[in-house]
Amino acid sequence: MASNLFRSRWSRPTAIAALTFFASSAWAGTGKLAGSLQNATTTQDVIIQFTTTANNTILNGITKNGGKFKKNFNHVRSGVFNLPPGIIKQLSNNPYVKFVTPVRQIQGNLEFAEPTVGANIALQYGFDGTGVGVAVLDSGISPHPDLTDASGKSRIVYAQSFVDGDSSTNDAYGHGTHVAGIIGGNGRQSSGPGFQYTFRGIAPNANLINLRVLDANGGGTDAAAIAAIDQAIALKDQYNIRVLNLSLGRMISENYDQDPLCQAVEAAWKAGIAVVVAAGNDGRDNSMGTNGYSTITSPGNDPFVITVGAMKDMATLGRGDDLIASYSGKGPTLLDHFAKPDLVAPGNGIVSALAPNSTLASENPAGVVPTSYYAGSGTAVPNQYMRLNGTSMATPMVAGAAALLIQKDPSVTPDTIKARLMATATKNFPASSVACDSSINQCFTDYYDLFTVGAGYLDVMGALNDTEVVPSNLSAQSPQVTIDQSGTVSLVNSNQVVWGTQVVWGTQVVWGTQVVWGTSTGTNVVEPTQVVWGTGTVNGNQVVWGTQVVWGTQVVWGTNSPFALSIAVKGE
DSSP states (O other), X not given: OHHHHHHHHHTOOOGGGGSOSSOOTTSOOOOOBOGGGTTOOXXXXXXXXXXXXXXXXXXXXXXXXXXXXXXXXXXXXXXXXXXXXXXXXXXXXXXXXXXXXXXOEEEEOOOOHHHHTTHHHHHHTTOSOTXXXXXXEESOOXXXXXXXXXXXXXXXXXXXXXXXXXXXXXXXXXXXXXXXXXXXXXXXXXXXXXXXXXXXXXXXXXXEEEEEOOOTTSEEEHHHHHHHXXXXXXXXXXXXXXXXXXXXXXXXXXXXXXXXXXXXXXXXXXXXXXXXXEXXXXXXXXXXXXXXXXXXXXXXXXXXXXXXXXXXXXXXXXXXXXXXXXXXXXXXXXXXXXXXXXXXXXOSSEEEEOOTTOXXXXXXXXXXXXXXXXXXXXXXOSSOEEEEOSHHHHHHHHHHHHHHHHHHOTTOOHHHHXXXXXXXXXXXXXXXXXXXXXXXXXXXXXXXXXXXXXXXXXXXXXXXXXXXOOOTTOBOOOOEEEEOTTSOEEXXXXXXXXXXXXXXXXHHHHHOSOOEXXXXXXXXXXXXXXXXXXXXXXXXXXXXXXXXXEEETTEEOSTTSTTOSOEEEEOX
């Protein structure tokens, strides 16, 4: 099938075959080049997105002028080319070119979490992800006893590397194995007589598809990620791949509809795969003057996907004391202003499977969990688990939950999965919290608004008990946010988006009874500088997500709320 797709993408004769590849001067420049390519001076790898199926004439036009074709993508009209600067500049004038971006770097976004989100209760009812395939785009997955079935057979049913020059699918970095353990670890190495803790994933019998895109240092390219997504779509039916986990990302450089990585995750979504993406770990970043807002990374900025922020489970089983991790990326998204993240899940200090001899394990020996911590009077094999922080760890919590929803009802669509997870997410938060990091002698204040916690905190059992279905003519795209000259901020929905219907999935159901913010919303938290909102907007102190925000009739963050006071937390 892949070979047929290849031929159809690059070889089918069309009406444009009679045209030369490079446009005449009559075709005005259309701004189709990413900013860094506008004044390109060196030969480099780029991703060209086409408006139509590329054919031999286009391909020959590139190669005859010094360019080199490297790779095509079967499910997105695009490919990777190595081009000299002269060709790059001329692409802006070609009517069959949608947008051109450089091949960019991506990286991974780095005991009590399972019961915190209710997955342990789901397991008691038989929901363990059996039969569902979850594709993990990461640094690879190394064999681990926790990733086997009851007979000891590996549940890593497929593995492929997309890292240039390295065909190994083992996890040299250590990130992907940890993520896989959160999704589907069965806790085999932390179970038995006398054990104090069992480190089990959310869907402990799901099958894992290992698509390695990050190297031993946790780095990779978006071209590799797109190729892996392409393969996940191709393998969907063979391995019942219904969930795709991307605990990785990169900075946003263009609108989502011009970003090839966003277009790839959309292709997976539309193929019936629920895509779960990390929000990124830049919530402390104030380099743009936004106090950490607008730090969501790509492809978490895509409105289709489920974007996940990180909570701290505070090393307790209950969620009442849980707080947002100050590093968790916040919305609205740059350029497009989508309301992100979509929800939050535990991501701080998460214990999961350790990849032996991995970079993270060797560079972070303090993160390796000693057997004395969990084995108690039992006998345990050392060096089986490690502790990591990040939205990378929160993302597989939600991916595992999606697998459970699919196991219960295989007919659910990605849009229904997203809507159920968001609508049932719990919304009992404090107004704000303060986290102090002694290593840098700095404290960070977080406000629990929709740009920080989205629709709320993952509740696995709540989502499993939800039976509402998103109609096929609607989608669950994250809404855009707009600000007017009076300082009022509101969510923008269309009739094609399920939140805009106000029936079952309306914005008041998902985000609470108050979905419009204006001049009376409290203290100055967000300053919508030109970075966030663009030029010509009102003063930043009108856009606040603080003490007066209402999430629901029983959760009011005002002066009469028991949660109104900030909670100081030492460290993360």
